[in-house]
Amino acid sequence: MDTTAIVLAAGRGKRMQSGTPKQFMLLRGKPLLYYSLRVFEDSPLVDHVILVTEEENIAFCRSEIVERYGFHKVERITAGGKERYDSVYQGLIACEGTDYVLIHDSARPFIDGLMLERGLSAAVKYKACVLAMPSKDTVKIAGEDGFVKETPDRSRVWIIQTPQIFSYDLVRNAYDQLRAVGMEGVTDDAMVVEKAAGRKVYLVEGDYKNIKITTPEDLETAEYRLAKNEREI
Numbered sequence: 001m002d003t004t005a006i007v008l009a010a011g012r013g014k015r016m017q018s019g020t021p022k023q024f025m026l027l028r029g030k031p032l033l034y035y036s037l038r039v040f041e042d043s044p045l046v047d048h049v050i051l052v053t054e055e056e057n058i059a060f061c062r063s064e065i066v067e068r069y070g071f072h073k074v075e076r077i078t079a080g081g082k083e084r085y086d087s088v089y090q091g092l093i094a095c096e097g098t099d100y101v102l103i104h105d106s107a108r109p110f111i112d113g114l115m116l117e118r119g120l121s122a123a124v125k126y127k128a129c130v131l132a133m134p135s136k137d138t139v140k141i142a143g144e145d146g147f148v149k150e151t152p153d154r155s156r157v158w159i160i161q162t163p164q165i166f167s168y169d170l171v172r173n174a175y176d177q178l179r180a181v182g183m184e185g186v187t188d189d190a191m192v193v194e195k196a197a198g199r200k201v202y203l204v205e206g207d208y209k210n211i212k213i214t215t216p217e218d219l220e221t222a223e224y225r226l227a228k229n230e231r232e233i
Helices: 032-042 055-067 084-094 113-126 168-181 189-197 216-232
Strands: 003-009 048-053 074-079 100-105 128-134 148-150 158-167 202-205
Touching (some): 003 084, 032 100, 084 189, 100 113, 113 128
Parallel strands (some): 003 048, 003 100
Antiparallel strands (some): 100 158
């Protein structure tokens, strides 16, 4: 079984309020992107890594991240597109022929080997799965008038994470089909598979620590967590 991780690092991170793209911001002295690449590099379950970034950042990623930190599994750095789904598609093109793909946002630095193991095991069985966790909070669905329209049963609400893991042929065909008719409203890869392939996507337990770094407050939380881990080692 051949597996490839597609790591997305093409975002601008506008909510981070920084001139530096968040994937390159330093976290305990290393770029945020470093942490997820390190997990994939060290995992025996992942054979290849495709890094997707903006065209102007390819040389920087190659010299200052891939070569500097010895990420030998990063076989290709490719330019992303305007939207997230465009970048995913470029990653899929770059790893044609693999069996399973793990699509991961580089802004989630706290994945680990156990999450990958659970996810790949489920992907082999169900062909499509996402890491996720049950919502801790009550969720309200708003109407167009700004009032609460409905309150879904919290026990059935899950917060979606990455990586999202699929059989390559399934997700590539789904992307090809949906791109032909339009990608409006698509916010993650599971939606592509659900809409284009009509395929159910299995929810795999991720971890509450698998947060996405979006705001300066998230970066502070990540700094604290890494510092705590260092003290405990």
